[in-house]
Amino acid sequence: MAAMTTVPSYSPSLWVRVCHALPRLDLTMQMRDNIFIPDSWEYQQTLLVLSSLSAIALVVSLLVVLSFLIHYCCCHRGDRGEGSEEEEEDEDGSTGHGYSGKKGRGICCVTWVAVASVTLCCVAIGIGFYGNSEANDGMYQLTSSLLTANYTLASIDLLISDTITGLQLSVSGPLSTMEELFTGSKPFLVSTRNCRRLSDNVINLLSSISLAQSGIDAGMANDSGVSGASIIPLTPVPPSVAPTMVPTNGLMPSPFSPGWAANTLMVNEDYRWLSYVLLLLLDLIVCLFILLGLAKQARWLLILMTVLAWLALFLSWGSLGLETATVVALSDFCTDPNTFVLNSTNFNTGTSSDVLDYYLSCGRRMNSPFQQVLTQSQRALSNIHTHLSNLDRNALTQFPKAEKSLREVQQILNSTEGNFHQLVALLNCRGLNKDYIDSLKGLCYDGMEGLLYLSLYSFLSALAFTAILCSLPGAWRSFPSESEEYEDSDSESEDPFTSHQYSPSMLTGYGGGQSHPNPAHSRNLYSR
Numbered sequence: 119m120a121a122m123t124t125v126p127s128y129s130p131s132l133w134v135r136v137c138h139a140l141p142r143l144d145l146t147m148q149m150r151d152n153i154f155i156p157d158s159w160e161y162q163q164t165l166l167v168l169s170s171l172s173a174i175a176l177v178v179s180l181l182v183v184l185s186f187l188i189h190y191c192c193c194h195r196g197d198r199g200e201g202s203e204e205e206e207e208d209e210d211g212s213t214g215h216g217y218s219g220k221k222g223r224g225i226c227c228v229t230w231v232a233v234a235s236v237t238l239c240c241v242a243i244g245i246g247f248y249g250n251s252e253a254n255d256g257m258y259q260l261t262s263s264l265l266t267a268n269y270t271l272a273s274i275d276l277l278i279s280d281t282i283t284g285l286q287l288s289v290s291g292p293l294s295t296m297e298e299l300f301t302g303s304k305p306f307l308v309s310t311r312n313c314r315r316l317s318d319n320v321i322n323l324l325s326s327i328s329l330a331q332s333g334i335d336a337g338m339a340n341d342s343g344v345s346g347a348s349i350i351p352l353t354p355v356p357p358s359v360a361p362t363m364v365p366t367n368g369l370m371p372s373p374f375s376p377g378w379a380a381n382t383l384m385v386n387e388d389y390r391w392l393s394y395v396l397l398l399l400l401d402l403i404v405c406l407f408i409l410l411g412l413a414k415q416a417r418w419l420l421i422l423m424t425v426l427a428w429l430a431l432f433l434s435w436g437s438l439g440l441e442t443a444t445v446v447a448l449s450d451f452c453t454d455p456n457t458f459v460l461n462s463t464n465f466n467t468g469t470s471s472d473v474l475d476y477y478l479s480c481g482r483r484m485n486s487p488f489q490q491v492l493t494q495s496q497r498a499l500s501n502i503h504t505h506l507s508n509l510d511r512n513a514l515t516q517f518p519k520a521e522k523s524l525r526e527v528q529q530i531l532n533s534t535e536g537n538f539h540q541l542v543a544l545l546n547c548r549g550l551n552k553d554y555i556d557s558l559k560g561l562c563y564d565g566m567e568g569l570l571y572l573s574l575y576s577f578l579s580a581l582a583f584t585a586i587l588c589s590l591p592g593a594w595r596s597f598p599s600e601s602e603e604y605e606d607s608d609s610e611s612e613d614p615f616t617s618h619q620y621s622p623s624m625l626t627g628y629g630g631g632q633s634h635p636n637p638a639h640s641r642n643l644y645s646r
Contacts, residue, residue, distance in 0.1 A: 127555050128555050128562075130449075130452055130453050130562065131452075131562065131563060133566055133570060134449045134453060134562060136449075137445055137448075137449035138152055138446075138449040138450055138452075138453045140152075140168075140446060142164035142168075144163035144164055144167065145163045145166065145167065150163070153450065153454075153457075154447065154450035154458050164446075165443040165447060168442050168446055169439040169440065169443045170439070171439070171442065172435045172438040172439035172442060173435070173439060175435055176431075176432070176435040176436075176580075179431065179435070179580065179584040183584060183587045183588055186587075187591060228589050229412060231585065231588075231589040232408070232412060232585075232590060233409070233412070235583075235586045235589060236405045236408050236409055236582070238581070238582040238585070239401060239405045239578075239579055239582035239583065239586070240405055241578065242401070242575045242577075242578035242579040242582060243401050243402050243405070243575070243579070245571055245574055245575045245578065246397075246398050246401075246571070246572060246575030246576075246579070247398055248571055249570070249571025249572040249573075249574070249575055250391060250394045250398070250572060251568070252564050252565075252568030252571060253390075253391075253565055253567075253568025253569055253571075253572065254387065254391050254568070255560075255564045255568070256560045256564030256565030256567075256568055257383060257384075257387040257560070257561075257565060258387075259556060259557070259559065259560025259564060260383065260557045260560040260561045261380045261383050261384050262556075263553045263554070263557035264376040264379050264380035264383070264553070264557060265377065265380045266553045266556075267376045267550055267553040268375070268376040268380060270544055270549055270553070271376065271550075272377075273540075273544055274327075274541065274544050274545065277538075277540055277544065278324050278325075278327060278541065280537055281320075281534050281537045281538060281541065282321050282324055282325060284530045284533055284534050284537075285317045285320055285321050285530070286321065287530060288526070288527050288530045288531070289314055289317050289318065291523075291526065292522075292523035292524070292526040292527045292530075293313055293314050293317070293523075293527060295520075295523040296310045296523045296524065297310050297311065297314070299519055299520045300513065300517065300520065303513070303517070306509060306513045306516075306517070309505045309508060309509055310509070312501070313502050313505045313506065313527070316498045316499075316501050316502045316505075317498075317502065319494075319498050320495050320498045320499060320502075323498070324491075326491060327488055327491060327545070328469070394572065397430075398575075400426070400430060401430050401434075401583075403426075404423050404426045404427055404430055404583075407419060408420065408427075408586065408590070411423060420590055423590075424590055427583050427587055430579065430583050431580060431583040431587065434576050434577075434579045434580035434583060435576070435580050437576045438577055438580065441569055441572050441573040444569055445566070445569045445573060448562070448565070448566055451562075452558070452561070452562035452566065455558060455562075456478050456479070459474065460474055460475065460478070470487070472487045473487050476547055477547045477550045477551055478554060480548060480551035484547070486545065486546070486547065488545050492541075495538065496538070499531070499534065499538060502531060503531060503535075506524065506528055506531065509524060510528075
């Protein structure tokens with residue numbers, strides 16, 4: 119926690135501190151530290167133990183559902199005899215489906231439990247959509263900050279490369295020509311050689327500036343063979359088109375590249391977001407069709423939704439395990455990110471700890487590790503400018519042929535000074551430190567909050583589907599069978615084989631009184 123005081127405008131949130139304070143046990147049930155060391159097998163064991171809690175909860179859910187299924191099966195067989203006796207007693211009080219009394223109250227209770235479980239699942243789905251959006255916003259802020267940092271680093275590399283290339287062209291081109299022209303004049307020759315020596319010093323000084331070794335040397339080798347090319351002040355490219363390191367083997371490059379990290383995170387985040395959207399839509403479809411099956415009393419639809427509810431139950435507990443491990447690991451990182459970055463070989467390979475600490479902390483009293491190099495380079499460029507001014511005033515009158523070479527050197531020097539001032543501004547820690555803080559806020563604030571909401575969604579949806587699987591068998595038991603539906607539809611009609619005879623009620627309805635059929639007419643009909 120003490121290390122976080124050096125990071126301005128960032129402090130761990132309450133949820134980060136709470137999750138970081140959770141006890142850690144390894145596979146041997148021994149307490150372990152909560153320091154973020156993802157490469158350590160002991161630390162990975164603590165995350166596995168926390169993830170296994172969701173597996174235990176899944177086993178408990180399966181046992182609960184299994185016990186309810188056994189209960190329904192046993193009660194269904196035991197209640198067959200009692201149900202036949204109660205049907206006769208409840209027949210007069212039934213309202214069409216033959217359910218009343220204790221049995222009707224039980225059916226109503228089971229149905230309402232199913233409806234309440236579906237409602238809880240819908241609430242969890244709403245929480246899940248919000249959490250997925252928050253996590254996506256946090257990852258977007260993280261990748262944007264990484265791209266901006268990559269833009270700054272790429273601009274620094276390009277400015278150094280352009281400055282070094284320009285000075286090399288001046289040394290190999292116009293300054294060599296001026297030395298040949300000033301061979302007969304020792305003072306002018308000394309000034310020219312001083313310019314050459316100072317240019318070499320600036321090249322060596324700028325070559326020592328490195329935040330992360332990149333392809334500068336290759337670019338210098340390619341550009342050094344170009345002679346006579348004009349050097350103009352470099353305008354850095356925007357982050358969207360800044361060069362990034364994207365290795366084809368998919369492994370993390372060494373040293374660490376923010377552009378590679380941003381590209382990898384964007385791809386993985388797209389898959390994660392889409393996976394959660396599909397999972398949420400699956401849960402929503404299951405809930406809606408369960409309600410439809412209960413309303414329509416469709417057994418086949420509820421059977422299909424029961425199968426999907428089993429799948430959703432396994433996915434909910436599985437996602438909860440992954441989210442638990444991710445939340446705990448993220449809380450450990452967000453508690454003290456500086457320590458991890460400084461100690462990680464993936465980050466400090468090719469970059470000194472002083473440089474990393476300067477850009478991560480960026481304190482007001484901290485001196486730039488490049489301050490001495492930049493000061494010496496600035497003095498060397500100023501001395502070169504002084505020597506060229508003296509040659510411009512004194513040498514051109516005696517050696518007019520040297521004017522063209524002198525103007526080329528002056529043009530290169532002006533462009534070099536412009537690039538140098540941009541380089542000094544970019545090497546200041548405020549820009550990269552702001553990107554670092556923004557990435558921490560996106561990951562540890564929005565990203566952490568989104569993961570917590572997703573964990574809550576997974577937990578609530580798992581409970582809801584457990585309750586749904588427990589209540590659905592009792593709900594479809596209350597549905598009338600096909601024979602019961604047929605009897606209910608014909609309960610007020612007579613036997614279809616005798617329905618063509620005239621009933622007393624029909625005759626009474628038409629004749630206004632009770633009448634009897636003619637026996638003689640009936641005998642004539644049967645005698646034919």
